[in-house]
Amino acid sequence: MRRRKFLKRGALAGAAALVTPGGIVEAQSPAPAAPAVGAEAVSPGVTIGAETAAPADVQVLAEHERCGSDFMVDVIKSLGFEYICANPGSSFRGLHESIINYGGNTAPEFITCCHEESSVAMAHGYFKAEGKPLAVMSHGTVGLQHAAMALYNAWCDRVPVYMFIGNWADGATRRPAEWYHGVQDAAAMVRDYTKWDDEPRSLTHFAESAVRAYKIALTPPMAPVVLVLDGALQEDPVSASLKLAIPRATLPSPPVGDPAAVDEVARLLVAAENPVLVADRLARTPAGMTLLIELAETLQAGVIDQGSRMNFPSRHPLNQTQQAGATIANGDVILGLEVADFWATVNALRDQLHRTDRRIPKASAKLVTITTADLYIRSNYQDFRRLQDVDLAIAADAEATLPALIEAVKRRTTGDRRRVFEERGKKLADASRAAAERARTAATFAWDASPVSTARLCAEVWAQIKNEDWSLVSSYYSDGGGWPRRLWDFNKPYHSLGHAGGGGIGYGAPASVGGALANRKHGRLSVALQTDGDLMYANGVLWTAAHHRIPLLSVMNNNRSYHQEVMHVQKMCNARNRGVDRGQTGSTLTDPNIDFAKVAQGLGVYAEGPITNPKDLGPALTRAIAVVKRGEPALVDVVTQVR
């Protein structure tokens, strides 16, 4: 059948190929010459032969052949992926087999996931910890539909997820299941929240698109990409003598702000009495934090870290995050650095029956933004937020622009201004110290309460990890009121991995496992504050952590509810003057209470709990950390106050 057609195309041994990026892929051993008809495999468009030819008598790959998916592995290896996450699926069985056999199941190593949403969220968390993308495979239909929510989170968080989806384009050769797993335009359903997709028609096309996709995904603003892999392109044999080039993946340097505009920002900041630096997705590399510290210390300016990335040390004297509202209100120049929602940074929306809003800083305050969000925007999904009018907008990557801004600030700073800066810095340091003291005092309230207060929970965890090389891999939405940032000393780029981006629940658990996977080789102690509602989305990721020996301490912040929604419904109850007696209906996770320790144990994870007495928490954490230090995941279920 079609196989015969490919047998004509040439011959060479199908051994592992030697690959260099930008070079030619060749087999390791020579093979007898054979008549070459076609240049390479293409997705079959004409099927007359398939419909009329006799069945092939040879059903295994010949010595002089290789399969398309082997070459795909060559390309994937050239891009440096360490892992590829997938819930196995027949539409990419060819690539799956090539990865584990031809590729030796290393770089990338196949990570078995129990849900495609977990695969993508793991890739999301992995990137936040490692700064490199992780590849994902799924069916083009049923897999991508599962993955869609996690892709949307990654899109909103501007995180590159590199996704391969399988599809069998030729209806004449589909097995029955490949019909309901088949689709005309597989990437269409996620095109509104991915940056680029393609459906290569040949192996050369695949190589170019794979490298292009990598470059696009990693060029700020970063975002997910999708490559559709035709089943025939993966599975059909090609001549092993076929020389196929793999382009080099040379990443473009990120866009830097216009020098004149940067100098104007410097002028405004140096002249300001109360400049405020607001950072959100600023630090896309470890250098980002270092640069922001340098800018802040040069100016002695207050910094608000909105937390999508680990931008600024939590205990730095200039950190004013705990009094962000007052700091913004008092600011006369407010610089937003990759701030996802600048409108909400400088305005307050009152969410009542009649919604109102007000500007926070005084009218004379100058507003400035530096962000790649001005370079790329899509229409359908509204994650671009409300439009804020500003005095100066620089369409550029903020981290790449900071060196020029720092130099311009230093150039413009006179001795007089430096003395003003020093006085300002002392006041900010006092405010920072006062905020830390208020936080410690606030934590004393309900210290011995049962269920356990979220402050006690975070203080107990901090006591156990503060002398370790730790990494908080969970979303900061899960920490029960910002207690880690109030009590812990965040000062390394991997100390915090931000949040989901799109607010899609179910991100926390798999993203934590992905972050822990990245941290494993660095020997870091990965810690997740894991909420109950989030873990109930796809808790099979705990099995993935156990199976692949991914060390991760998950400490449940188990308030037995989707509590954010409880508060929303209660607000509706009151706004409609109906009382809150039934306000919890539909939003709680009780009757029965979920025994997360048993759930985790059933998935192969060491677990303890439920813990309701705070005095029991410390010893349980000590035992769990001992397990994690042996290289395995552990979970401690703690029943917590709702807020």
Place this chain on the structure above:
Amino acid sequence: MKNGCFQCHGAEAQGGAAGPRLGPAGVSFARLSYVRKPTAEMPPYTTKVLSDRDLADIYAFLESLPKPAPVSSIPLLAP
């Protein structure tokens, strides 16, 4: 509990990200009447859903809460 205060302010009125601490000695009774016409995010409680008597009981509860131990006596909260 039945009035849902704890949903934002905590079961022991300790406060959190969604609502400030109310006790012990967190607010005066006059200040507590803020619930009738809140000016920020708090949902309004009219006398239809929360009587003056209930509000007085809530205030009495808040006043009855024991004071926490001083921060200096809790090693885990040392700077």
